[in-house]
Amino acid sequence: MNKFIVLLLMLLSGVFGWFVAKHLPLESTPSLNSNILAIIDGDVITKDEFIEQMTLRGGNRPGQYHDIKQRKFLLDFMINQKLMMNDAEDKGINENDTVQRLYRKATIDKYLDEVLESKVDAVKVSESEIKRHFEENYSVYEKPARKRAAVIFKATNAQTTAEEKATIKQSLLAVKSSVSELDNNTYHFGDLALKHSDDRASKYQGGVIGWFIENPNRAYKWDRSVIKELFSLAENGDVSDVVETDQGLFLVRLVASESVHAKSLAQVSSGIKKQLLKVKQDQVKRDFINSLISNSSVEINENLLAQIEPISPIKRNSDRKPPALPTGAGDQQ
Numbered sequence: 409m410n411k412f413i414v415l416l417l418m419l420l421s422g423v424f425g426w427f428v429a430k431h432l433p434l435e436s437t438p439s440l441n442s443n444i445l446a447i448i449d450g451d452v453i454t455k456d457e458f459i460e461q462m463t464l465r466g467g468n469r470p471g472q473y474h475d476i477k478q479r480k481f482l483l484d485f486m487i488n489q490k491l492m493m494n495d496a497e498d499k500g501i502n503e504n505d506t507v508q509r510l511y512r513k514a515t516i517d518k519y520l521d522e523v524l525e526s527k528v529d530a531v532k533v534s535e536s537e538i539k540r541h542f543e544e545n546y547s548v549y550e551k552p553a554r555k556r557a558a559v560i561f562k563a564t565n566a567q568t569t570a571e572e573k574a575t576i577k578q579s580l581l582a583v584k585s586s587v588s589e590l591d592n593n594t595y596h597f598g599d600l601a602l603k604h605s606d607d608r609a610s611k612y613q614g615g616v617i618g619w620f621i622e623n624p625n626r627a628y629k630w631d632r633s634v635i636k637e638l639f640s641l642a643e644n645g646d647v648s649d650v651v652e653t654d655q656g657l658f659l660v661r662l663v664a665s666e667s668v669h670a671k672s673l674a675q676v677s678s679g680i681k682k683q684l685l686k687v688k689q690d691q692v693k694r695d696f697i698n699s700l701i702s703n704s705s706v707e708i709n710e711n712l713l714a715q716i717e718p719i720s721p722i723k724r725n726s727d728r729k730p731p732a733l734p735t736g737a738g739d740q741q
Contacts, residue, residue, distance in 0.1 A: 437450065442455070443455050445483065446483060448491060453483070453487065453490065457486070458482070458483065458486065461482060461486060462479075462482065465482065524692075524696050527692050527696065528689045528692055528693065531688045531689050531692055533684045533685050533688065538681055538684065539673060541684060542673050542680060549670065549671040549675075550668055550669070550670045550671070551666075551669040552621045552623070553665070553668045554620060554621045554666050555619070555620055555641075555662055555663075555665045556616065556620075556662070556664040557616070557618070557634075557635075557638045557663060558595075558596035558610070558614055558616045558617065559597075559607065559610065559617055559630075559634065559658050559660055560583055560597055560604050560605040560615055560658065561606050561610075561615075561655075561656055561657075561658055562576045562579070562604075562605075562606055562657045563655065563656040564656040573657065576657050577652075577657060579604070580604075580658075580659050583597075583604050584649075584650075584659055586600060587600065587647050587661070594614070595644050595645045595661065595662070595663045595664065596614030596661060596663050597615035597661055600615075601613075601614050601615030606656070616663060620638060620639075630655075631651075631654065631658075633653055634651055634653065634658055634660055637651050637658075638660050641660070641661075642662075643662065644662055644663065644664055644665060645661070646661065647659060647660070648660040648661070
């Protein structure tokens with residue numbers, strides 16, 4: 409009885425299979441038609457895909473892809489891409505760690521472009537915001553008063569005696585009295601610097617050492633007392649008394665001066681707008697990331713993180729970079 413049931417089931421299964429094959433269509437395979445341009449191992453290149461590639465590859469330029477050879481060349485390229493991609497997937501190359509990293513990066517870049525950039529682009533800065541920022545930070549947009557100095561410098565050191573310093577001072581006072589003999593249009597030390605100054609950088613330029621602003625937070629190559637003496641001089645061409653510092657002895661001459669210049673709102677409006685826009689856009693980006701974090705579950709093993717050893721060796725003191733040197737001989741930037 410059991411054998412009979414088994415035979416009956418086999419017969420019914422065969423009849424059912426014949427019926428399905430006879431009356432129900434198999435899964436359709438692609439065929440060339442008005443939309444399918446090429447078939448590669450069952451994979452297709454559509455007309456729309458081809459037109460998209462033409463557009464990306466300069467199809468909007470006059471004369472591009474009018475020649476059938478150009479279109480055939482592009483189609484061959486797309487077919488080759490399909491063949492290589494299919495073969496790469498068969499070999500599992502698409503699962504390679506490097507490929508996956510590139511894929512994730514491309515995905516994130518596209519995600520940010522579509523999701524975040526629209527929020528960033530929507531950020532605006534109003535004229536009233538620009539004006540308010542300008543009024544609240546008016547002093548920032550003032551160009552400070554500055555003075556241009558020339559010096560005659562005589563170097564001293566710890567071994568220089570008081571008598572030697574006194575002799576140097578007398579020689580500088582004699583130089584000061586000679587300044588009146590210079591041309592009336594010469595406000596630096598002229599040839600006197602070449603003859604008497606120990607500063608190689610400025611002696612060939614009449615002793616000119618650059619522009620300075622009176623700011624206690626500004627670092628210069630020259631001793632602070634030299635800068636202070638410069639700003640005590642009132643008229644272009646004025647010469648100081650001898651200034652004694654740890655570096656040596658100086659005569660300071662005022663070469664030129666500029667008063668405070670305040671910029672108008674119109675002059676700085678564009679820069680303020682860019683500044684405020686960046687601040688707002690950065691905040692949008694921070695808020696965006698924070699919203700992702702707040703809507704997700706994130707757990708961090710702080711103890712394990714602290715136990716991970718750095719890959720590079722500990723930085724030795726000799727690896728430290730020296731502090732940056734001043735930019736120029738006191739030139740104002």
